[in-house]
Amino acid sequence: METDLVTFELKNNIAYVGLNRPRKMNALNFDMFKAIDHVIQKIAKNRNITAVILFGAEANFSSGLDVKSLSKQPSKAVSLLFKWLPGNANLAQRVSIGWQRLPVPVIAVIQGCCFGGGMQIALGADMRIAQPTAKLSIMEAKWGLVPDMAGLASLRQVMAKDKALQLTYTADILSANEAQALGLVTEVVDDAMARAESLVKQFQQTSPDAIAAIKHSINKSWNGSIRALLSRESISQIRLLIGKNRLIAAIRQTKNPDKSYRPRQSWW
CATH class of the missing domain: 3.90.226.10 (2-enoyl-CoA Hydratase; Chain A, domain 1)
Structure with missing residues (x-):
């Protein structure tokens, strides 16, 4: 519409x-x-x-x-x-x-x-x-x-x-x-x-996947239990570490920190 x-x-x-x-x-x-x-x-x-x-x-x-x-x-x-x-x-x-x-x-x-x-x-x-x-x-x-x-x-x-x-x-x-x-x-x-x-x-200078994970974790865990918060943090971090953007942060910090990140991955 x-x-x-x-x-x-x-x-x-x-x-x-x-x-x-x-x-x-x-x-x-x-x-x-x-x-x-x-x-x-x-x-x-x-x-x-x-x-x-x-x-x-x-x-x-x-x-x-x-x-x-x-x-x-x-x-x-x-x-x-x-x-x-x-x-x-x-x-x-x-x-x-x-x-x-x-x-x-x-x-x-x-x-x-x-x-x-x-x-x-x-x-x-x-x-x-x-x-x-x-x-x-x-x-x-x-x-x-x-x-x-x-x-x-x-x-x-x-x-x-x-x-x-x-x-x-x-x-x-x-x-x-x-x-x-x-x-x-x-x-x-x-x-x-x-x-x-x-x-x-x-x-836009930070990882869109990291932002998506942070937003999801904070919104879900803000009033939730500590156990749920710890679980979401761990799952999000693992997905970020094994995802396609896992090396981008390190590369940009050393080579081109002002370059914007590419679009977020589909699993967020």
Whole structure:
């Protein structure tokens, strides 16, 4: 599904993904959910992509769920929430947790408003770089809803439980600096896009297989048992050592450390 509601551009092996409904402050309707899910699947299949930068069009990330639009289309609201098994991710959840499941770094660039469903999508990114003027809120309670787009999977990793409860109970709107102090935002800088691109260039100087293994291990083990963590670390290291890229790091350190790595291997 190609749609102008979510733009996709590939430059220097970086996927630029834009939420593109600016007249609605990039509010999320059903077609946008479908388009985001499609883009995530598209990125997952392209082994040449080394990083993703996720942003919103025209100075806003996203104002959240377009409640009015979905209330007029009850069948689509059902489709958004439907799942065969309770533990599976439905469409609404895949647009957040899907970014975590990609084997490449994902950075959300946050400008303007980042509310509700928009915040849940941003929480799915590995890092969130915000402009100083950005405003952020976990706003679902204001509309009589529970945060149900899988953003809590990330929220529990970046802030204390009592603070998460406070934010979700009150639906408070935070400044970028307040959000950073709580862990919702990784950095606050004047030019968030330039900072994201600078970070990606750094990532591209390291092994894509190592990054994929690190991301997988951290996401799976962050709240898991020590035994599971030790097992994943060992398995990942063995796969890296016997893989095709096993000598690249040593060669690049001695001969050409500034050269970018080739695409990741298929088993990540």
